[in-house]
Amino acid sequence: MLTTCVIAGGGPAGAMLGLLLARAGVEVTLLEKHADFLRDFRGDTIHPSTLQVLDELGLSEEFHRLPLHKAPYLAISNGVTLTPLADFRHLPGAYRYIAFVPQWEFLDLITGAARRLPNFRLIMRAEAYDVITEGGAVRGLRYRDADGEHEVRAALTVAADGRASDVRRAAGLRVRKLGAPMDVVWFRVSRSADDPPDPFLRFAGGAGMVAINRETYWQLAYLIPKGGFDALRARGIERFRASVTALVPFLTGRMGEVGSFADTSVLSVAVDRLPRWHLPGLVCIGDAAHAMSPIGGVGINLAIQDAVATANLVAGPMVRAQRVRTPVVEPMPASLLARVQRRRLPPAAVTQFAQIQIQERVIRPTLAGRRDSARFPAPPAIVRRIVGRFVGLGVLPEHVNREFLAQRHSQ
């Protein structure tokens, strides 16, 4: 099969890049190894930077019809009251809140918009396992599905297949690990009408929790020391339930809903980065280039920003090359793809630096029993606004190139 751009991975980075390039008129094939976008739980947070991108794509109205919860600030709990840490209410622009929306709804929306375009092809249950390399350049991907093994040849191959990227490994690109002291145990407990509405963070007694309101239930993240799940399980479900209700007293009486550890799922947290994101004909974006810690819930948004920056840089040359021959066969030059890394490395590195500071100064001492959010000083308003801006808009926010906006009116 021939295409102009083949993308491995239909997460936030790959889905958004696929939509943007298809809107620009590029022939795109997106490979996703799963049968659907149901992925509980890899983050629900759509930040103002991403809301702005959706607006620029004309998708804001459709997005706001999804079942979402708007949080104008992120808060820390002392077990009774909430203290705001990041305040989004003073951000420039139209979007002054984080929208919590199940990630599959978001991905369905993005891929649904892309599927309306004739030059976009999405292949589900398609697992990329190797790169096609010829003449010193990457020329596409090998993937397998229920029918066997196949090849897709392309001028640009994108690794957007997440932090355990098969494509980057096949291409011989190696990550530098930056480290994370924790893993996360996810579970859910029903919500009652008089619970607080907003998401919050709470840490005390050697444990930490993040609570996300999904209307009928709480999506809860319980932080444990890295590799500590076996020890947690060995202590038994009763001790786990007691530790949760000590942190969040209003859940008392509901923890019986977590019958055993089979009702939880553990996610290993990783923070790492590729020293080199590209080869001739190949670029890595999103978690495949820089795995993010869940701190700040910024991973989806950085992945989207990478997609926007990549599309802004490569769409023009690809569309021009397609005028000569469609699909394009000459690999995209390394000099062009290096510009993606030059543009997106600073935001990724600054954000990871901030996450590592919080991991070391807050999470690690918390898990060692040396911190309690009840004694956390309320930050002054100016600090809350600065944190709100850093979390909500990020470093060097990207905007969709007008070429793509023009496409929106011709659909």
Ligand SMILES: Cc1cc2nc3c(=O)[nH]c(=O)nc-3n(C[C@H](O)[C@H](O)[C@H](O)COP(=O)(O)OP(=O)(O)OC[C@H]3O[C@@H](n4cnc5c(N)ncnc54)[C@H](O)[C@@H]3O)c2cc1C
């Ligand atoms: C515990 C935890 C909680 C998090 N919470 C949040 C949060 O609340 N908010 C937030 O913004 N970020 C959060 N993150 C980070 C966030 O999940 C990632 O940064 C973000 O999803 C990265 O997007 P991506 O598209 O680069 O990769 P991914 O979301 O990982 O998507 C990769 C896609 O590629 C597919 N794939 C993998 N291998 C292949 C293959 N070989 N062939 C084809 N397809 C393949 C996968 O199925 C997946 O669909 C969290 C991370 C963790 C670990």
